[in-house]
Amino acid sequence: MTWKYQAAIIGGGPAGLQAALTLGRMHVETVVFDDGRYRNASSSVMGNVLGWAGAEPAALRAAAHEELVAYPWVRRVPERVETAREDGSGLVLVTPSAQWSAERLLLASGVDDALLPIPGVRELWGDTVLPCPYCHGHEFAPGPIAVISDGGHAEHVGGLLRGLSSSVPVVAPADVLSVSRSATGVRIDLRDGGAIEAACAFIPPNARVRSGIADDLGIRSAPEGIEIDALGRTSRAGVWAAGDVAKRVDSRIPAAVVTAMASGLTAAADIAASVALVRDGRS
Ligand SMILES: Cc1cc2nc3c(=O)[nH]c(=O)nc-3n(C[C@H](O)[C@H](O)[C@H](O)COP(=O)(O)OP(=O)(O)OC[C@H]3O[C@@H](n4cnc5c(N)ncnc54)[C@H](O)[C@@H]3O)c2cc1C
Numbered sequence: 325m326t327w328k329y330q331a332a333i334i335g336g337g338p339a340g341l342q343a344a345l346t347l348g349r350m351h352v353e354t355v356v357f358d359d360g361r362y363r364n365a366s367s368s369v370m371g372n373v374l375g376w377a378g379a380e381p382a383a384l385r386a387a388a389h390e391e392l393v394a395y396p397w398v399r400r401v402p403e404r405v406e407t408a409r410e411d412g413s414g415l416v417l418v419t420p421s422a423q424w425s426a427e428r429l430l431l432a433s434g435v436d437d438a439l440l441p442i443p444g445v446r447e448l449w450g451d452t453v454l455p456c457p458y459c460h461g462h463e464f465a466p467g468p469i470a471v472i473s474d475g476g477h478a479e480h481v482g483g484l485l486r487g488l489s490s491s492v493p494v495v496a497p498a499d500v501l502s503v504s505r506s507a508t509g510v511r512i513d514l515r516d517g518g519a520i521e522a523a524c525a526f527i528p529p530n531a532r533v534r535s536g537i538a539d540d541l542g543i544r545s546a547p548e549g550i551e552i553d554a555l556g557r558t559s560r561a562g563v564w565a566a567g568d569v570a571k572r573v574d575s576r577i578p579a580a581v582v583t584a585m586a587s588g589l590t591a592a593a594d595i596a597a598s599v600a601l602v603r604d605g606r607s
Pocket residue numbers: 334335336337338339340357358359360361362363364365366367369370371372373403404405406432433434435437449450454455456459460529534537566567568569579580581582584
């Protein structure tokens with residue numbers, strides 16, 4: 325069976341759900357696909373999201389799902405989009421259960437983190453080994469707060485954290501043997517036999533775009549994100565990108581829940597404008 329929509333969204337994280345809300349409020353027939361590999365899934369507490377201090381990321385998504393029920397134009401499909409292609413009259417998306425036809429597409433499909441290959445990092449990721457000082461640093465002050473990184477990233481993140489803690493040990497990944505949970509939060513065992521005890525440690529997330537669908541559609545993408553303009557438009561007409569999967573104008577802009585939601589809203593507003601142009605014969 326083929327279902328037809330004015331807009332499809334791939335990704336039901338903060339970017340995709342905010343876009344769905346905006347499109348629902350503009351009565352745009354929208355389908356949202358999501359296979360539930362949320363970037364912050366390993367964190368039990370969300371920080372720096374106004375009004376949601378200390379909440380679980382899943383609580384925000386659950387509230388969004390409940391809110392979207394008021395907009396019958398929005399359908400959520402908990403499935404993975406496997407492929408996408410153009411068929412002359414629009415885009416065809418294939419999921420395990422059906423084929424879906426959409427006039428417009430928003431990619432809000434997030435990124436994967438290529439974590440440092442240090443034993444213990446994966447187990448503590450999102451708990452006491454973290455990517456973003458804006459999201460979790462404050463909760464661990466006054467520290468000590470460690471940084472396992474080098475180069476420009478270590479300088480930037482270390483500088484930020486020295487505003488929260490007077491003790492910010494910085495260690496290069498090559499010098500670290502392993503990390504483990506400890507009474508202080510995290511213990512960093514070093515190759516030279518030493519160890520650092522800290523409340524938490526920050527590492528570079530090394531985010532990688534999930535580009536399968538973008539590649540299917542021949543959309544221009546860099547390792548740090550799909551290229552977009554100020555309205556979220558990609559290099560391909562009719563396809564937008566938002567959230568972590570979209571390249572930020574400056575890498576110092578945090579990849580976070582609020583910035584993902586903001587870009588989801590921006591892209592959805594432009595999608596709604598495009599629907600209006602076509603409806604009124606102005607495009
Ligand atoms: C450990 C950790 C903790 C974090 N903590 C915070 C925090 O406290 N506060 C904060 O503001 N930010 C935090 N962040 C950042 C935040 O999680 C991201 O910026 C935010 O989730 C980005 O939202 P998104 O909608 O772009 O992507 P995501 O939330 O990752 O959602 C993308 C969704 O798209 C789905 N998807 C991908 N491809 C397909 C497909 N082909 N078909 C169907 N579905 C697909 C994925 O499965 C996923 O469900 C944290 C990040 C990490 C790594």
